[in-house]
Amino acid sequence: MPDDTELVKVQSVMIKAAKRAGNIVRKNWGNAGKIGYKGRIDLVTETDFLSEKAILDTLISYYPESQILSEEAGLQNRTGKNRFIIDPLDGTTNYAHAYPCFCVSIAFEKEGKIMCAVVYEPLLDEMYTAIAGRGAYLNSKPISVSAAQDLDKSLLVTGFPYDIRDNTGHNFKYFNHLLLKAQSVRRDGSAAIDLCYVAAGRYDGFWELGLAAWDVAAGGLILTEAGGMVSYISDDKFSIEGKQILATNGFIHEQLRSQLHIAEKNL
Numbered sequence: 001m002p003d004d005t006e007l008v009k010v011q012s013v014m015i016k017a018a019k020r021a022g023n024i025v026r027k028n029w030g031n032a033g034k035i036g037y038k039g040r041i042d043l044v045t046e047t048d049f050l051s052e053k054a055i056l057d058t059l060i061s062y063y064p065e066s067q068i069l070s071e072e073a074g075l076q077n078r079t080g081k082n083r084f085i086i087d088p089l090d091g092t093t094n095y096a097h098a099y100p101c102f103c104v105s106i107a108f109e110k111e112g113k114i115m116c117a118v119v120y121e122p123l124l125d126e127m128y129t130a131i132a133g134r135g136a137y138l139n140s141k142p143i144s145v146s147a148a149q150d151l152d153k154s155l156l157v158t159g160f161p162y163d164i165r166d167n168t169g170h171n172f173k174y175f176n177h178l179l180l181k182a183q184s185v186r187r188d189g190s191a192a193i194d195l196c197y198v199a200a201g202r203y204d205g206f207w208e209l210g211l212a213a214w215d216v217a218a219g220g221l222i223l224t225e226a227g228g229m230v231s232y233i234s235d236d237k238f239s240i241e242g243k244q245i246l247a248t249n250g251f252i253h254e255q256l257r258s259q260l261h262i263a264e265k266n267l
Helices: 006-028 046-062 092-096 173-181 190-197 213-225 254-266
Strands: 034-036 043-045 065-069 073-077 083-090 104-110 113-121 125-132 136-138 155-158 184-187 205-211 229-231 244-248
Touching: 006 046, 006 083, 006 104, 006 113, 006 125, 006 136, 043 046, 043 092, 046 065, 046 083, 046 104, 065 213, 083 092, 083 190, 083 213, 104 190, 104 213, 113 190, 113 213, 136 213, 155 173, 155 190, 173 184, 173 254, 190 205, 190 213, 190 244, 205 254, 213 229, 213 244, 229 254, 244 254
Parallel strands: 065 083, 155 184, 155 205
Antiparallel strands: 034 043, 065 073, 083 104, 104 113, 113 125, 125 136, 205 244, 229 244
């Protein structure tokens, strides 16, 4: 495991990459360029690829041996054992429609553990960062989760996967149930932002299904370093490869899980 000095250096490169990508995303705001589709409603823009290239070029220039997993480019195997996990534009659908909720997300994994995380919202110029064991920060200021104790008074957030038209039961039962159990439920369209907002105390809890590693790798570390809790909906285990997530301030974790299980059984 790298020491703190090495992790600080790695994170500084990640921040540089995120800012370069963020500048491109911000510059093209309102003009996403050519839009393509990876599925029926899963779109990708020219800006996704431009952002990804800026990140890859930066990371590879400093760490040419590292493996990279990126949403658009896929897995790039190299000789190194460590890995960068990248979402060059989380919230692409929002971005393509000029809806201002999207970010750049980069995580650094060593020996199977996420050790550094950076999530950057370019329009707001908000940079969320974390190093394992050193806390979470927003624009270099420490952040922590909310103190909400009761699900009934908690603001939640969730998301729906791109196969929603083919799998119509996906998350609907949870969403409908929690609308009546929490203060309210939002849907922003960016899992990385949702996790960071729980970390910053803006939301109290988050759940989602059908996710990929690049959706949760960075935000998950930022949340846990801010004092929050991350697990599966089904149990306390968690892996970035697990396709689902339950993430909260910790205080409402079991309450939220319990209601999700009730929804699973009754709806």
